[in-house]
Amino acid sequence: MDRRKFLKTAAVTGCGLLIGEALNYGTSPSEAAEKYDLAVAHGAGKSPSEITKSAINAIGGMKRFVSRGDIVVVKPNIGWDRLPEQAANTNPEVVAAVVKLCFEAGAKKVKVFDRTCNDPRRCYKQSGIEDAVSSLGAEVSFIDERRFRDISIKGQVLKSWPLYRDIFEADKIINAPVAKHHGLAKLTMAMKNWMGVMGGQRGSIHQKIGESLADLCLVIKPSLTVLDAVRILTANGPQGGDLKDVKRLDTVIAGVDQVAIDSYGATLFGMKGSDLSYVKAGNAMGIGSMDISRLKINRLNV
Amino acid sequence: MSKQVLRKISQGLFLLLFIFLFIQTESKGHDTLGYPVRLFLDFDPLIFLTTLFASRGGQIPAGFFLSLITILVTIVLGRVFCGWVCPLGTLNTIVGSLRRRHSNPPDAKWHRAKYYILIMLLVSSVFTLQIAGIMDPISLIIRSFSLSIYPLADNGIRVLFDTIYHTNISGLVGVSEAFYGLLKKSLLAFQPLFYLQAVFIGLIFFLILGMNLIEKRFWCKYLCPLGALLGLCSRFSVLKRETSEGCTGCGTCADACQAGAISQNNETWSNSECLVCFSCDDICPQTAVSFGFGRHKKQAMNLGRREVMASMLSGVLAVPLLRSTPLSKPAYSNPDVLRPPGALDEKEFLKRCVKCGECMKVCITNGLQPTFLEAGLEGIWSPRVIPRIGHCEYRCTLCGQVCPSGAIRRMPIEEKTKVVIGIAMIDKGRCLPYAHAVPCIVCEEMCPTSPKAIWLEETVVRGRDGKELIVQQPHIDLDLCIGCGICEAKCPVGNRAAVYVTNIGESRSKANQLLL
Numbered sequence: 001m002d003r004r005k006f007l008k009t010a011a012v013t014g015c016g017l018l019i020g021e022a023l024n025y026g027t028s029p030s031e032a033a034e035k036y037d038l039a040v041a042h043g044a045g046k047s048p049s050e051i052t053k054s055a056i057n058a059i060g061g062m063k064r065f066v067s068r069g070d071i072v073v074v075k076p077n078i079g080w081d082r083l084p085e086q087a088a089n090t091n092p093e094v095v096a097a098v099v100k101l102c103f104e105a106g107a108k109k110v111k112v113f114d115r116t117c118n119d120p121r122r123c124y125k126q127s128g129i130e131d132a133v134s135s136l137g138a139e140v141s142f143i144d145e146r147r148f149r150d151i152s153i154k155g156q157v158l159k160s161w162p163l164y165r166d167i168f169e170a171d172k173i174i175n176a177p178v179a180k181h182h183g184l185a186k187l188t189m190a191m192k193n194w195m196g197v198m199g200g201q202r203g204s205i206h207q208k209i210g211e212s213l214a215d216l217c218l219v220i221k222p223s224l225t226v227l228d229a230v231r232i233l234t235a236n237g238p239q240g241g242d243l244k245d246v247k248r249l250d251t252v253i254a255g256v257d258q259v260a261i262d263s264y265g266a267t268l269f270g271m272k273g274s275d276l277s278y279v280k281a282g283n284a285m286g287i288g289s290m291d292i293s294r295l296k297i298n299r300l301n302v
Numbered sequence: 303m304s305k306q307v308l309r310k311i312s313q314g315l316f317l318l319l320f321i322f323l324f325i326q327t328e329s330k331g332h333d334t335l336g337y338p339v340r341l342f343l344d345f346d347p348l349i350f351l352t353t354l355f356a357s358r359g360g361q362i363p364a365g366f367f368l369s370l371i372t373i374l375v376t377i378v379l380g381r382v383f384c385g386w387v388c389p390l391g392t393l394n395t396i397v398g399s400l401r402r403r404h405s406n407p408p409d410a411k412w413h414r415a416k417y418y419i420l421i422m423l424l425v426s427s428v429f430t431l432q433i434a435g436i437m438d439p440i441s442l443i444i445r446s447f448s449l450s451i452y453p454l455a456d457n458g459i460r461v462l463f464d465t466i467y468h469t470n471i472s473g474l475v476g477v478s479e480a481f482y483g484l485l486k487k488s489l490l491a492f493q494p495l496f497y498l499q500a501v502f503i504g505l506i507f508f509l510i511l512g513m514n515l516i517e518k519r520f521w522c523k524y525l526c527p528l529g530a531l532l533g534l535c536s537r538f539s540v541l542k543r544e545t546s547e548g549c550t551g552c553g554t555c556a557d558a559c560q561a562g563a564i565s566q567n568n569e570t571w572s573n574s575e576c577l578v579c580f581s582c583d584d585i586c587p588q589t590a591v592s593f594g595f596g597r598h599k600k601q602a603m604n605l606g607r608r609e610v611m612a613s614m615l616s617g618v619l620a621v622p623l624l625r626s627t628p629l630s631k632p633a634y635s636n637p638d639v640l641r642p643p644g645a646l647d648e649k650e651f652l653k654r655c656v657k658c659g660e661c662m663k664v665c666i667t668n669g670l671q672p673t674f675l676e677a678g679l680e681g682i683w684s685p686r687v688i689p690r691i692g693h694c695e696y697r698c699t700l701c702g703q704v705c706p707s708g709a710i711r712r713m714p715i716e717e718k719t720k721v722v723i724g725i726a727m728i729d730k731g732r733c734l735p736y737a738h739a740v741p742c743i744v745c746e747e748m749c750p751t752s753p754k755a756i757w758l759e760e761t762v763v764r765g766r767d768g769k770e771l772i773v774q775q776p777h778i779d780l781d782l783c784i785g786c787g788i789c790e791a792k793c794p795v796g797n798r799a800a801v802y803v804t805n806i807g808e809s810r811s812k813a814n815q816l817l818l
Contacts, residue, residue, distance in 0.1 A: 081697050117748060117792075119666045119695050121492060125331025126697070142492075146467060183758055184743040184774065203744040203794040207734070241752030 036060075036298035038255040038264060043302025046250060048230045051302050052097035055254040056226065058298045061105075065224040068106030070171040073113075074098050074138070075222075076129055077178050077193050080239040081118035084128045087231035087246045088239045090178040092128035094228040094252060098176055099138045110138040111166055114196040117239070148199030155215025156285075157208045162199035167220060175222040175258065179229045179265045181237030181245075185209050188238050189265040190225045190258040191217055191278050210277025217258060217287045225261050227253040229268055259288025260295055267292070305580035305593075309385060313392040320389040324447055327663045328492060329700060333715065340660055342389065342440050343706035344368040348420075348528040349441060349656045352427035352434035353707045356653040363708045373535055380536040384522055384529050385560070385577030390439040390510075391522050395560070397511045398518030412524050413562065413575055414605050418613040420530035425617025431624060431680065435656030437527050442507075445659035445683060449672055450504030452663075453495040459485065460494060496691070497662065498671045503683075519560050522577070533574035537603065540595045541578065543571045548590040555582035555591055574603065624680040632813055636676050637804035640687040640785060643694060643721040644702040644711035647810045648677075654709035657683040661701035661710060667692025669787070670701060685710075687723065689787025689803055694723060696750035696786055719751070724785030725807040725816065726755070726778050732800035735773040739763040745776050745789035745801050755782035756789060780807070780817055 039058035043051045056062055066072055076090035084092055095112065102110045112133050116123040120142045124130035134140045148162035167173060177193035184206055185192055191213045195202055197220070205212035229251040233240040240246065249268060255261045259282040263273025273279040273290035283290040319341075326337040343349065347369040354362060372383055384391050423434045435441040463482040467475055486492075497503075513520035522529050551567040559582055563575035583591045628634050635648065642661060645651045662670040662685050669692025672683040685701070687694050696719060702712040713721070726745075734740040749756040758774035765771055778801075785803045793799035807816045 081695065118750075119329070119331075119698070121329050121331035122666065122695065122698065123331075130331070146464065183746045184741065201794055201796070203742075203792060206742050206744055206747075206794075207740050209741070236752050236754055238747060239750060241750065245752070 035296055037257060037295040038253060038260060038292075039298040039300070040251060040253050040264070041300050041302055042249070042251045044250050046302045048091045048093035048228075048250075048252070049097035049100075051230065051250060051252045052094045052226060052228075053101065054300060054302045055252040056098070056101055056224075058300055059224075059254040059256075062101035062224075063105045065174070066102050066105040066107050066172050068108075070102075070105075070107045071109045071111070071169070072102045072107045072172045072174060073111045073166055073170040074102065074133075074174045074176055075167075075193065075196060076112065076114060076176040076228075077188075077196065078114035078123045078127050078129050079117045079196065081122040081126050082239060082241065083126055085231065085243065085246065086240050087178060087180060087233040088237075088241075089123070089127040089129065090176050090228045091230045092132035094226065094230060095129050095176055096132040096136060098174060098226055099133045099136050102174070103137065107172075110136075111170065112138050112140045113143060113164075113166070115143045115164070115198065115202075116196075145199070151219055153215050153219050155211070155218055156281075157211040158205070158215040161216075163219070164197040164199070167197050172224075173220070173222040175225040177225070177227055178232075179227055179268060180233035180240070181235050181269070183237070185213075185278065186276055187262075187266060187269055187271065189227055189262045191262055191282060194220050210281040213278035214281035214285050214287060217282060218285070222258065223256070225255055225258050227261050227265055229253060229265065232268060234269065257288035259283055259290050260292060263290040264292050264295075264297070304584050306584045309579055312386040313395065316387045317389050317392045320443075324444065324452070324663070325489060327448075327660060327704060329664070329666045329698070333697075333699065334703065335664070335700065338365075339664075340365070340658075340704050340706045343444070343656075343658055343660070345372050346438060346440045346528065346706075347373050348423075348434055348438050348531050349658075349707065351531070352423060352432055353654055353656070355424070355427040356430050356432040357650070357708075358430065358653075360650065360654075361708060363706065365706065372532070376532045376535040377538050378540060380539040380541040380573055380576055380578045381529065381532045381561075382578045383532055384526075385579045388439060388522075388528075390443040390526075391519070391577070393443075393511060394514050394519045394521055398514035398560075401515050401518060413572075414609065415524045416526055416530040417533070417603075417605055418609060419525065420527040420534075421610060421613040422617040422620065423527050425614045426620045429618060429621040430653050431621045432653050432656065433620070433624070433680070434527065435658060436682070437525070438656065438658075439521075439526050439528050441656050441658040442510075444663070445657060445672075446503055446507035448659035448663035449497040450500045450507060452491070453497060453500060454504060456491045457494055459490060493668065495668055497668075498688075499674060499683075503672070519577075522560075523562055523575070534603075536576070537574050539573060540597065541573065541576075542594050542596045543573070543576065543582075544592050544594060545571075546588075546590045546592070548588040549586075550588060550590075552587065555586055558582055558585040624678065627678045629678045635805065635811070635814055637806065638686075639673065639677050639681075640689070640694075640724045640787070640803060640805050641808070641810065642670055642685055642687060642701045642710050643718050643723050643784075644699075644713050645685075645723075645810055646709060646711070647812075651709050651810070652677070652681050652684065654707040655681070655684045656707050656709075658706060659683070660704040660706065661685045664700040664704045665692065666695045666698045666700060667791070669693055669791070687787060689790035690799060693787040693791040694785075696788070719784070720809075722784045722807050722809045724787070724803040724805040725780060725783045726785060726787070726789050726801050726803045728776060728778060729798075729800045729802065732795050732798065733776070734795065734800070735761070735763070735775045736800075739765045739771055739773060741773050742794060743774055743776070744792055744794055746774075748788045748792045750786060750788060751782050751784060753779075753782065755779045755784070776801070783807075 041055035080088040082088035147165040151163045182188040235245040327339040344365040350369040466478040556564040730736040734742040746756040
């Protein structure tokens with residue numbers, strides 16, 4: 001994305017956010033629950049955790065998604081040995097805020113894990129996520145190869161695949177991806193984040209990335225998706241490394257429909273959902289809706 | 303408490319310290335390890351001296367000067383390092399205790415063998431050949447533990463718990479998994495470890511331990527070059543063993559002596575052989591033996607002029623012999639030997655690497671593997687990166703941190719990420735977008751440099767049905783690739799990857815370059 005396009009998007013998004021706030025004045029979480037498909041919280045200079053809380057409140061509050069006694073899996077992107085400011089992993093404060101809200105909503109146990117690309121120890125530590133959430137009482141564990149189970153998917157491309165058992169044993173799943181650039185998929189956000197629970201030679205799915213990711217979403221159905229756009233990585237993704245490629249948007253997007261979230265996420269980069277193969281495939285397969293003009297979006301300024 | 307009990311406690315504690323530091327030689331995800339894991343190597347004067355000689359005044363890591371303490375202590379107290387500290391010595395003592403009876407003290411001339419070995423190693427190091435690490439006991443035990451014994455034990459325990467896990471008996475699995483979890487947090491490796499030559503290196507180690515069944519502390523008495531070096535130092539020691547007039551010459555002490563330092567009837571005692579274990583002091587039925595300080599009569603150390611000459615000569619000859627390989631030609635190097643980042647230029651590297659295996663133990667991906675003959679006999683058991691086993695993790699600098707001799711430089715992350723260990727090339731006959739019109743970008747996705755050294759070109763290709771398809775074909779930017787090998791490691795073309803790294807372009811070499 002060039003600078004002009006970016007500024008344009010940012011301006012449009014900004015105006016949207018202002019209008020959103022005006023409309024949102026006085027709504028309580030429970031009212032919002034019925035009304036909105038997507039919540040977009042923006043808070044320039046505000047802490048990622050405040051922005052995250054606002055977004056989740058604006059979509060109905062965590063109690064809408066997590067019940068007392070639930071075992072919850074929160075799946076951030078911890079794929080890379082990078083620091084939080086490099087925006088290759090989900091912002092640790094965003095993950096921590098989600099975990100905290102889960103516990104406040106009565107979750108019995110919150111599990112956090114990812115099948116990383118770099119060394120898991122470095123990814124967990126350097127991303128800041130391990131330290132941020134284990135102090136809250138979440139169970140942060142490394143992937144245990146024995147816990148992959150062949151799951152029947154019956155998709156267009158993926159007939160079955162070894163997927164991480166904990167996902168299917170949990171009462172609730174929360175997807176907590178970060179928005180960033182990707183060489184093949186163009187962008188990686190919510191749907192692509194599920195590669196982190198795939199076992200085996202998962203790299204092969206790049207051969208048919210759109211259909212494969214949509215197939216994956218046939219069997220992995222998160223209750224809530226929280227897209228971290230506090231910092232987005234606009235180039236050299238998915239692991240970046242250069243701060244020049246990082247843009248600070250101070251935005252968190254929450255919703256249930258992963259296709260819609262990714263479709264909205266694309267606009268942050270000056271793209272449309274239909275530019276992304278997996279969003280199109282997900283839309284076509286009825287997993288979600290990529291037409292954001294028909295969504296009710298709760299935009300608010302923190 | 304008798305002195306012998308004190309000695310045993312000391313041996314036990316130092317062995318535990320050794321094992322603790324060994325287990326801590328593993329990443330926890332931070333940039334540094336947090337423990338002085340190479341402490342035993344720092345205190346080792348043999349690899350200090352040989353490195354000092356071989357590297358000819360090159361920079362010596364500061365930690366190495368700690369080994370002077372070992373020399374000083376030996377000069378005062380004799381070979382207490384061997385008797386009270388050395389972890390290999392302690393293991394030898396333990397295995398030796400399985401053998402009930404001591405053998406008769408053999409001909410004292412067998413003791414000389416270790417001095418000949420020492421002379422050979424020192425002389426060859428003066429002529430720039432560093433092979434002391436092959437037999438240095440600390441290098442040897444760390445290498446054997448790292449590459450063989452520990453992975454063996456670790457994998458064995460894993461198999462046991464995995465077997466229980468797969469029984470699916472709920473109560474049993476719960477208990478065993480809880481216990482397994484504790485072991486994983488404490489003693490076990492983070493991931494299953496596999497090393498080339500593990501069996502070979504392990505057999506050598508077991509052979510050394512097994513020799514204790516022929517004779518207790520066989521290695522320490524006859525073979526250990528560090529023992530020999532400390533034996534030379536202890537000739538000046540002020541430790542003195544005295545026998546009072548009550549001695550009946552019964553020979554009990556000579557039988558109990560761990561080192562064969564006492565002659566059959568307790569007529570002579572050799573302070574360069576004595577390990578200060580106090581067995582004789584404790585066992586003497588007449589309590590006639592005591593240790594004290596004072597000048598003692600210096601015994602001539604009769605190594606034999608011819609034998610000394612022969613060992614010196616073999617030390618000299620070893621240099622051209624081990625280097626008579628095409629690898630000595632300046633323009634030739636084995637393309638597959640990727641040295642870890644920070645490794646000195648090959649010649650300098652070999653002058654320093656003591657083959658202790660610390661770097662391979664700490665390598666976060668298990669990709670650092672011991673060479674066999676790929677780097678010549680001189681380079682046996684030195685480290686090389688084999689990306690298909692494990693790539694060089696971009697932001698990891700641990701190998702340089704644990705290297706005791708400076709063969710691998712210690713570098714900050716910013717510097718390390720610029721060091722080129724090789725360059726990746728694409729095998730277009732195997733690469734999916736090139737050869738088979740199948741989309742794939744895994745190498746590009748994984749490439750850690752910024753901007754990425756692997757870039758994609760959109761190209762129109764045709765499948766068998768003649769249909770046009772746009773794929774992204776990867777290219778390597780020679781200016782940016784550092785040869786970390788993550789592309790090769792993660793390439794979805796199984797077995798032989800469609801992208802692979804050779805050592806061309808490595809920063810450390812002037813000759814092995816590609817670009818103008």
